[in-house]
Amino acid sequence: MNRYRVAAVLALIASGFMIYQGTERPVHAAAHGSSSGSMASASQAMQQPPAGPVDAGAISYAKHCAICHGDQREGILPAFPPLLGIQRQLTDEKLTAFIYTGKGRMPGFPKISKDEMTALLHYLTTTDQPAPETTSAVGASGSNAALHSSRLSAAGSSLFQQNCAFCHGRDAMGGETGPDLTQSKLVQGDKNGDAISGVVREGRPEKKMPAFNFSSQELLSLVAFIRERETAAASMKGNRRGVAVADLQTGNAQAGKTYFNGAGGCSKCHSPSGDLAGIANRFEGLRLEERMLYPSGAKSKLTVTIAPGKTISGTLAYRDEFTVGMRDADGTYRSWATNRVKYTVDSPVQAHVEQFPKYTDDDIHNLMAYLQTLR
């Protein structure tokens, strides 16, 4: 073993080394600072090999199968299928035959002993199997049967459960903070998966969606899974969690108009025949209500005094405590350190923030009813 050889060499180098070892201090703790180079390699050499699987089937799997089918039997799609749940697809006899003789690209393993084969089969068919719910997207809402019609979407499901489900729900129908993807306009209008892939790859920073560094193959599998969920959701009756346009029709348009022109203060900035003319043709349902409450993406104006008496204005493009940035009239991006210049931000959208504590739920529903008349 390499580690013994290194220790022996070191012991020869310095007689004091054995005393040093006797204090039972870990070798890696000595790998500090500039002298770490030589010791780091000793430290690595002296590491215990990782504790291996304990049962013979797992050992056999790790030796023969894991390189293609993955450490966790998850497969490497599309080339190598996952083996989780394989007992539901193949009988023990079939599995045994495959392993002994191989199939297609899969090599045979004729030299596996009978005992090892028994252990391997046991490992493949009984150990740590996920129950159907795990990879099922729908949880308790049932109708699992149509799911996972393809391996691609099965791989996508696994990826989705690990990375996306927290926000978008396990069934892609919305969860903590994330929207229902089965009702997403972007998903519905995305013929070849490019738009979905783009959002996944680049994220949506303004909505706090992170970017994911998935391979093209992984993106394809995710798109396949989302598509499958879209189909499943469309065939579901009365079990959607999203918000339908019909849900948002409880308000009174006349009361909404009164609020618009009075207590709401909306008419100070907006006009039903001006900026809001035809608004209900451009947005509907939840999208309209969200924009009504806070039109995210609304422009603010940044004015910076760059010399006494000399200012420059543009559209606010960035702002934190230390930097402000704008797109000027030419479309050029300019930014300044906030402690070097005087600046003002004109942000009419702030009136929407100030309105939040003043709304009743009825105000919102009435206002929504009124806006829907602006066609």
Add this chain to the structure above:
Amino acid sequence: MKLLKNTLTIAALSMSAFAVLATAPYKLDAQNLDNAQILHPAPDTWPLYHGDYSGRRHVHLKQITPQNVGNLSLAWAFQTNQAASIKSSPLLVDGVLYFTVPDNIWAVDARSGHMLWHYNKPTTQGDHIGQRGVAMYKGWLYFVTPDCHLISLNAKDGTVRWNQLIADVSKGYWTTMSPLVVGNHVIVGVSGDFDNLNGYLRSFDPETGSTQWQWDSTPPAGTPNMTTGGMTWMTGTYDPDLNLIYWGTGNPTPVLNGKSRPGDDPWTCSIVALNPDTGKLVWGFQVSPHDTHDWDAVETPVLVDANFQGKPRKLLMQASRNGYFFVLDRISGKSLLTLPYGPTNWATGIDKDGRPIPNPDKEPAPDGRIIAPDEGGLTNYRAPSFDPKTGLFIVDAHPSWSLYFAKAADGNYGWAGADYGVWGKGVIEAIDYQTGKIRWSHELGDGGSGAGVMTTDSGLTITGDGAGNVLALDTSNGKTLWHAGTGSGMQSSPISYELDGRQYIMTGNGGVLFAWALPESAASTKHAAPPTDK
């Protein structure tokens, strides 16, 4: 010191190859963390998720001050090369940092950022939303996986000693938390509110991994008219004198539809006090009775001994996700103060026990309800800090508004509704714990930050904004004294330690761990010896 002297003597007598190794003037203690060290952490350690049992995230280090923090610079950075953000608090024991992202642990030299070992075992099941760090006891680490295993590893090299099941991932559980070591117990909680599952805390034997006890926060799934949920996904705190652990519990399930679980739904959205040896409940205080907004009460239960309104008290404070700041007597669990620390509109008042009274009209409805704060809450899992000198409880707040929907067709399983954040921003709020009043606020901009907070004895508050800046604020007034752009927001809570007379402040931003310190010359010449207590 004696060990060090021996080593140096040996080095002097040995041949050159060995001398290079030993002349580095570092302590070479074994990786061995005992109960006394956990109970009274030295300034050169961070042996628990919160640094100590109190959860105050306040360090008694004074080298970096409001006067010199302007010189703070990068000591080193460690790149994990992972897409996952660091959500863990590193542990520091005997000069080695241990930190995580899901499926990964790194052991890194705290002085240099040099990697000692890396454990990486991909799991294919369970939510990979976050990993909040390892726990350590004696020479062993304790690590939970997305697929609900508790793994004990050798701190020296990351090899696995044993592996135990915490929960059944196939039912919808997952695990993310940093276990709490108390005495001879490794205490672990669970996550999972996509399904109607009961929450629990389980105590494992540190040596064998066998279960010592389990405390259920809610009855088994399927109990008629009873809630499920109450997940236990954040690390609790501990009072050694009372021998009580304090733990926050998560929301009930179904999440947004409360009709199938009438009443208060104990012990969801609660702070509970348990005996760590038996797992028996001593008291519980429900922060959000009958929650229908997903406001887990898992934020740090911060323990402080102080005069409260003229009387010496053992206090527990929580700035909760539901928007209220709570001060409790932690012996009895009785309320001393309940006040909102930002916009809230879902309660009609405070009941005689100090609990907000949920307004039935603000339960999610088919046509939507406007609610403050949003589902992420007025704060979330990143830690607040308590500064004893100023009496300020400093928390990363998220004033926000949202729409909550639920209708019969949504059913009564899992999420059972939908909610949409409309707007939010980030503010650091400094709450006077005696009155609940905000003494200062530091705006962090639209969207919000989510960074944790740490304070120091010298009067600094360390946190981050939503744009990826690390901030050092003046604890007395909230003014910015120093900042550094890192390119990614802080999804964790800062820590600080002192090694070889040099104080480090550590932040995780994105997938990079940053160690900040004063330039070495400034650290060694301008400052007196550090205090030894912490």
